[in-house]
Amino acid sequence: MKTVVTNPVLRMDYPDPEVIRVGDSFYMTTTSTHFMPGVPIMKSKDLKNWEVISYLYDTFSDCEAHKLENGKSIYGAGAWATSMRYHKGKYYVCFNCNDRKQTYIYCTENIEDGVWQRSVIKGMHHDPSLLFDTDGRVYLVYGNGTIWIQELEENCSDIRQDGIHQILIDTPQVEGLNCEGSHFQYIDGKYYLFLIQWPKGRRRIQWCYRSDTLLGAYEGRILLDDCMEYGNEGVAQGGVFDTPAGEWYAMLFQDRGAVGRCPVLVRVTWKDGWPELGRKGKVEKQLEVDLEENLHISKKGESKSLHIPQQMDSMWEWNHNPDKDAFSVAERKGWLRLKNKNPASELERARNILTLRTIEPWCCGEVLLDTEGMKENELAGCAAFQNTYGYIGIRIGNSGARTIVQGICEDHRKDGTAIVREESLEEIKGKKVYLRIIFDFRERRDRAWFEYSEDNEIWKAGKRYLQMNYQLEHFAGYRFALFSFGEENQEGYADFQFLAMEQKEK
Structure with missing residues (x-):
């Protein structure tokens, strides 16, 4: 049986979504800025019904700004643009913190109930993306306009001192927002880098670069330039993932005015080694996915009535x-x-x-x-x-x-x-x-x-x-x-x- 998904998938502020699949379960993380607990971890079986199952942390700093003390705050800062990966039985979530000028990597063997171990990487790594390469080496890809690659220790605990650190790609410079929001993936023998760009006077657009080798020559193209007939607000920023049946999708976001930035599910097909997003370049407002609808995942994200009893509800x-x-x-x-x-x-x-x-x-x-x-x-x-x-x-x-x-x-x-x-x-x-x-x-x-x-x-x-x-x-x-x-x-x-x-x- 197929499940019909209507976009936006969640009609709430879950920006910069990252989705991975482990077995028959899909997991999503998003930006949480100054709200605590932070980095919601969501689960779905059908890409339609999503549940907040846990958070990455209760808090991650005890400084004055995080506690609203002495006139300080982290409004608009905090945790931005998470990257999530599953590697050798462990889940990894990475993000850059604009106010602390540091990058955080969390790791656990149990994403739903486990304890997260944290590593702190010094320095800013704008919109970082984790890659576990086929030879066991680990990298962060990050940046705005100029995209860098930084090698980490294999356990993601720190920067590898003798490792790779260089420019990966110089993307086209525009007036407005240059390419950022890295999602770096290795798929079927090629390296793919998905980016968002927002030229002045236009809408957000989705780019993709690919190469046969990690540090080789990358070629790029625009994958998506569409607003889903909503206020010229472009749908962009996110990586791709597959289903157990072999279908491919991307989870991107769209600015929806004051309600925030909402996740949008986009169909992905492949042609000549390039991902093609949507139907003839257009994001579908409604699409069928080859997954049985799973009503056992409670729809907390679209609940008709959310209450706080003795314990705090996970949506607050x-x-x-x-x-x-x-x-x-x-x-x-x-x-x-x-x-x-x-x-x-x-x-x-x-x-x-x-x-x-x-x-x-x-x-x-x-x-x-x-x-x-x-x-x-x-x-x-x-x-x-x-x-x-x-x-x-x-x-x-x-x-x-x-x-x-x-x-x-x-x-x-x-x-x-x-x-x-x-x-x-x-x-x-x-x-x-x-x-x-x-x-x-x-x-x-x-x-x-x-x-x-x-x-x-x-x-x-x-x-x-x-x-x-x-x-x-x-x-x-x-x-x-x-x-x-x-x-x-x-x-x-x-x-x-x-x-x-x-x-x-x-």
Whole structure:
């Protein structure tokens, strides 16, 4: 039986995807930037239904920037463009960290439940790709415009001091984004290097270079220049892989506005030793794969209702490293408690913001907030979270009054702090309130609407909507976020229940 896959495969922000197959299972990793735990590891049996089975790390640095301390942050940095390989019974995941100026390689024998061992390679290796060559030697291929090759020790623990280190290819220079996003593979006696390029005034395009020898002469060509009839946003960046039946595919991504960059499955055929992507150069919006649909892989990525019970759901991630002493899912059964132990001047500086990817074409995130434990001048609620953000929540006044407020980030100062316009909506008598944000990505509207209710029946709208805008300062799609903080260390807390993200198809 065949499975019908509709593109984008996941209608959420999973950028720079890397897919490998081991046996009859497919595994995918993606960029995670400043969110923790980081580098989601996803599994599928049919290339349609994907599940987050684990993460590469809980955190990978304890520095001030990773903890949002002393005005420092890693927004838009962190882990970028992973490379994943399976070699001699072990899984390897590699990425470059822009803020730490280092390259990290993780290794495990059990990708689903195993312990990852980490090696740190000094220096920047932009968008690195791992290659285990047929003679047992190991290489990193990386770069922007000029693509380099660097030999590693066979166990990937460090750079091999007497090894190869040289330019592999000088790609055509363009005004805009030069070739990067390396995916280096050895297939049927040839070396293939897949790259992305984004010339100014055009869309992203997919390149491929090939050679009969590792360091030999490479010839290149454009493999794909198509936008899938979506806003001239090119589909590109990724390697290729096969199925047990011998079909070939590529998992690339496409910019989809404020929701982020979404994975796109592209058919691959071979002609004269060259991979050909799509059907007559076009990405199919729907395609059949020769795999039986596997409903046993839970569709967490497109779940109609995502909840946090006693244990944290695998789809939720913290913004930067969490303070483990400032949250609990056990102190009050069935509730998430966020404790205000870390003073912050505004939302982007607040620790322990818990986030969930939004879903196109539109979706609605809801939460029940209990403010009984909050103290004066503290703010808690939910947000449409990116560099330009909006929120709705409750602010506790000097007299203990509870006021529904809505805030919109309108700009940023030179020091990076947000300029927020906050408006009072209504003072409430109770201590609990339902909050929700409606994210509308239909026809690229990219708007977020804010609502509140005291009884979960009669809903009232905020005064303004947020015009969402994907910005490189965060380099991530908009997320539904839960937060609680104060400007002073008063150590109140907020409790959250009935967490849900409902996807809307129309």
